[in-house]
Amino acid sequence: MKQLNCIIVDDDEIDRLTVVSFAKKFDNLNIIGVFESSLEALRIIENLSIDILFLDIDMPGLNGIELRKKATKIPACIFITAHPEHAVESFELDTLDFIVKPIKLDRFSQTMSRIQEFMEIKHKAALFESTIGGDVIYIKEGHEQTKIKLHDILYLEALKDYTLLVTHYKRHCVLSNIGTLLKESHFKSFIRIHRSFAVQTQFIEKKTSHDVTLSNGIVIPIGRSFKDKLNSLV
Missing domain, CATH: 3.40.50.2300 (Response regulator)
Structure with a gap:
């Protein structure tokens, strides 16, 4: 390193x-x-x-x-x-x-x-490349393409100009900021709950005034400016 x-x-x-x-x-x-x-x-x-x-x-x-x-x-x-x-x-x-x-x-x-x-x-950030069918995306990781089913993605995490796509099995990185991804039609099932996080509503198991718990037990904070939007949808 x-x-x-x-x-x-x-x-x-x-x-x-x-x-x-x-x-x-x-x-x-x-x-x-x-x-x-x-x-x-x-x-x-x-x-x-x-x-x-x-x-x-x-x-x-x-x-x-x-x-x-x-x-x-x-x-x-x-x-x-x-x-x-x-x-x-x-x-x-x-x-x-x-x-x-x-x-x-x-x-x-x-x-x-x-x-x-x-x-x-x-350093190794993958490039967001294309989608097919509406429920699958392909990302480039090194010299290979990886297929990810959108309904396998638990949440998105912002890393400045990059975004982590977190599934039950692995975390993938795309060279695109979270705001740009969320404007794409295939990410319409995601809701932004924090400046750094967006989750799929179907995976929300519990919600408090400060955070949400996903189906895998991960707890993600709710940003103050996103509370009203979340309350209206969840």
Whole structure:
């Protein structure tokens, strides 16, 4: 895996040093900046090529959520916070992972595995190619074409310019953003419930005010701006 440039932003010195020590255990992470405030980080973000942002949320001045809104060009954002109540809001900002403090090495290692998978998906992204019959799509994976039945897709997950098509068996990636896919007629059975997620209504087993549970047990958050639409259809 190639070297990944990262920055760490946290106003708590102990937490900041902890993340630095964990990051140094992974040879593919290149720490190019460590900051105690969002404003300090913001000054250099525009001038650097950054792959990963390790970011606290509750900071004075510009908080982590506000910084992420100004740094959307960074592909992977990992929020590390003592406030789990920010989870739903953070996932509306292309968040790759959300870690609750105190951070432990095994949890950080899980995050690194997810980062690696995310970067590999970006690198090997499949191309959305064509449809036949209305209930089947073909995507290009490497040098092969894979046929996917639309009714096997549980949900769609946005990864910036890419979209994951998640089935019971496997996750496939297409080089198309989720908004564009949902405009296609063959995805009309999907409903967008979050900036990052769209689900097939037939797979929704349970719905609360904050999330939906699918038939395979996966729980997906509901974005605040999508609640009314979901309530009218489900």
